Amino acid sequence: MQRGRGNESVTPTASQAGGTGDREYECKLGGTAAQLRAVRKAAQGLSSNGLTWIADDLESVYYDTPDMRLGRRGATLRVRRKKGRFIQNVKSENDGTGALFARGEWEQEVDSLTPRLDLLPDAAVEVLGLVLPGELQETFRTRFTREQAVITRRGAMGPESRIEIAIDNGEVVAVNRNAAGVPVKGPRAKLRDKIQECELELIQGDPRDLFEVALELQQAAGLTIVQETKAARGYRLLTPPKVAPVRAGRTTLRPDQSVNAAIAAILRAGTRHMLANEGPAIDGSDPEGVHQFRVAVRRMRSMLSVFSKLLDPARVDWLKAELKWIADQFGPARDWDVFVAEILGPPQAAGVEPAAMIELAAAADDRRRDAYALVHDALKSPRYAGLVLRLSAFTETQGWAPQPCPPDHPLAQPITDWAASILNRAHKKTLRAGDGLAKLDVPARHLLRIRLKKLRYNTDFLQTLYDSPVKKKYLRALARLQDDFGHLNDVAVAESLLADLAADHSDGRGGKAAAIDKASAAIMGWHARGLYDSEPRLLADWDKFTSAAPFWRKGK
Numbered sequence: 001m002q003r004g005r006g007n008e009s010v011t012p013t014a015s016q017a018g019g020t021g022d023r024e025y026e027c028k029l030g031g032t033a034a035q036l037r038a039v040r041k042a043a044q045g046l047s048s049n050g051l052t053w054i055a056d057d058l059e060s061v062y063y064d065t066p067d068m069r070l071g072r073r074g075a076t077l078r079v080r081r082k083k084g085r086f087i088q089n090v091k092s093e094n095d096g097t098g099a100l101f102a103r104g105e106w107e108q109e110v111d112s113l114t115p116r117l118d119l120l121p122d123a124a125v126e127v128l129g130l131v132l133p134g135e136l137q138e139t140f141r142t143r144f145t146r147e148q149a150v151i152t153r154r155g156a157m158g159p160e161s162r163i164e165i166a167i168d169n170g171e172v173v174a175v176n177r178n179a180a181g182v183p184v185k186g187p188r189a190k191l192r193d194k195i196q197e198c199e200l201e202l203i204q205g206d207p208r209d210l211f212e213v214a215l216e217l218q219q220a221a222g223l224t225i226v227q228e229t230k231a232a233r234g235y236r237l238l239t240p241p242k243v244a245p246v247r248a249g250r251t252t253l254r255p256d257q258s259v260n261a262a263i264a265a266i267l268r269a270g271t272r273h274m275l276a277n278e279g280p281a282i283d284g285s286d287p288e289g290v291h292q293f294r295v296a297v298r299r300m301r302s303m304l305s306v307f308s309k310l311l312d313p314a315r316v317d318w319l320k321a322e323l324k325w326i327a328d329q330f331g332p333a334r335d336w337d338v339f340v341a342e343i344l345g346p347p348q349a350a351g352v353e354p355a356a357m358i359e360l361a362a363a364a365d366d367r368r369r370d371a372y373a374l375v376h377d378a379l380k381s382p383r384y385a386g387l388v389l390r391l392s393a394f395t396e397t398q399g400w401a402p403q404p405c406p407p408d409h410p411l412a413q414p415i416t417d418w419a420a421s422i423l424n425r426a427h428k429k430t431l432r433a434g435d436g437l438a439k440l441d442v443p444a445r446h447l448l449r450i451r452l453k454k455l456r457y458n459t460d461f462l463q464t465l466y467d468s469p470v471k472k473k474y475l476r477a478l479a480r481l482q483d484d485f486g487h488l489n490d491v492a493v494a495e496s497l498l499a500d501l502a503a504d505h506s507d508g509r510g511g512k513a514a515a516i517d518k519a520s521a522a523i524m525g526w527h528a529r530g531l532y533d534s535e536p537r538l539l540a541d542w543d544k545f546t547s548a549a550p551f552w553r554k555g556k
Helices: 033-046 122-128 207-221 230-238 259-276 278-283 288-306 313-349 354-379 382-396 416-433 442-465 471-504 509-547
Strands: 023-030 054-064 076-082 085-091 100-110 137-153 161-175 190-204
Touching: 023 207, 023 382, 033 137, 033 161, 033 190, 033 207, 054 230, 085 122, 100 122, 137 190, 137 207, 137 230, 161 207, 161 230, 190 207, 190 230, 207 382, 259 278, 259 288, 259 382, 278 288, 278 354, 288 313, 288 442, 313 354, 313 382, 313 471, 313 509, 354 382, 354 471, 354 509, 416 442, 442 471, 471 509
Parallel strands: none
Antiparallel strands: 023 100, 023 190, 054 076, 054 137, 076 085, 085 100, 137 161, 161 190
C-alpha cells in the first residue's frame, strides 16, 4: 500500500515543483500535558461536525546504517506497529516553510518490524540512497499514545477541508552505542526524550484552513512551534547537534518568475534563516546567532519595503508590525554584543585605563545577560509562535495577493518588469542622501546609512536577475561603504549605552560610578580619534561607489 497526502493549492517550493512522489503537509505544536488537554477541548469548537476521538498505542522502529547515511540525507525509514499490523514508511527531507512540514512520503504494509526495501517504489529507493544488504540496524524507537480525530471545516466557496489532529504523549528511546558501534550496557544503554505534541495534517481542502486551525489551537493553549520531527529527536539523542549560527544563503530569483513567486521565495528563505538561528540566539555563546536572526528579520522587513508600491497595506501591515516587534526584542542583545566586542574590546586590549575597563566590562556583561533574557522570553512566547504560524500561512498561500490573483495584476507580472525601477529608485535615494557627504551632520549621515542598507538588501534580492560585467564592482563598493557607516552607527549607539551604564551606577557606591565615567571617556576618545582618522577612507569609498555603474541598466 502506498499512501501520500498533499494538496496542489499549496504554493510549491522550488524543490516541490520538481519533486516526485506524494507529499504530506503538516504543522507541529508542542506543550505540556495540561496544554495538550486544553488543545483537545479547544478542537471541539473548531470542527463543523462533532469530533470522534480514537486512541492508539503506537510503537515505531527507525532504521539507519551504522554511519547514519539516511539521517544525513534527511531521509527516514521506520516500521510502525499499530493494532497488530506493521506499516513501513519512508519520508524525504522536509522542505516546508516555518511551521509547515512538506515531505515526500511512501507507505507499505509489511509482516513484521523488520523493513522490506524490496517493496519500496523507485522514488522512495532514490530518497534513501544506496543501502547495502545487512547494513540497516535499529537506531531508535518511539512509543506514544495517540489521540486522533478529524476536524472538518466547511468551505465558503469550495469543498470542505478535512484536517487530521493527533495528540501524542510518549517518548523517543535511542540505542546508545560506543565508538565501535556496539550497544552500551548499563544505565546509559538507552537515551530518552519526551514526546508531547500536537500534529495537524491537511487531508484535503484549502491549506489556509490548516493554518487557521493551528493558530486558533496555539492561541487557545499557549503552544510553541515544534520544528523537529520525531526522527530528528532520535538522531539528536545519538549525535547532539552543534549549536552554530547559520548565515543567510543567496536567494536566487529567475527572470521568468512572477513578483508573487519572488516574494514567496524571499519569505521562505527569510523564515528558514530566522528559524535556523533560534537555537544559537538562545544559546548566546556566539553573538552571531542573534545577529543572523536579526538579519533574517531585517531582510523580510526590507522585502516588504522593496515591493511596497505593489502591496496592499491591509494585507501586509500585520506582518510589518510583528516583524518590528521581534526585531525590537533582539535589538538590545545585538547592541550589547557589538559594544563588548567592537567598542569596548579594542581599547581594553590596548591596556587603556585597565582598572576602570574591568568595572565597565562587568557592568556591560550584566546588561548583556538581561538583553539575552529578553531574547529567550520572546522566542518562547505564544506571540512569537503565532508569528511563525501566520508567516508560514502568509507565505504558502500568498496572503499578500488577491485570491485568485488576476493574470493582469502587477504581482502576476514577471519580476524583471519591476526590478530595474526598484533598484533605480533605491540607488537615486542613496545618492541624494549622500550629496555633499563631507559636510553632512550626524542625523544626515544616519539617514544615508539607512538608505545604503536598504539598497544593499534590494541588490541582494535582485542581483541574480542580471549578468553584467560591472555588477561585482558595484556590489563591492556598496558593501565597503555599508561597513564604513555601520561602524559609525556602532559608535553612536555606544554613546547611548554608556549613558545608560552611568545612570545605572549614579549612586556612586564603591567608586564604581567614577570608574565607569573614566572608562567611558577613554572609550569615546579612542573611537572619536578612530572616526577622525577613517574619514578620508569613508569619503574615498563614497567616491568609488558613486562612480560605479549601476549593473541593472542596459548597456552596463
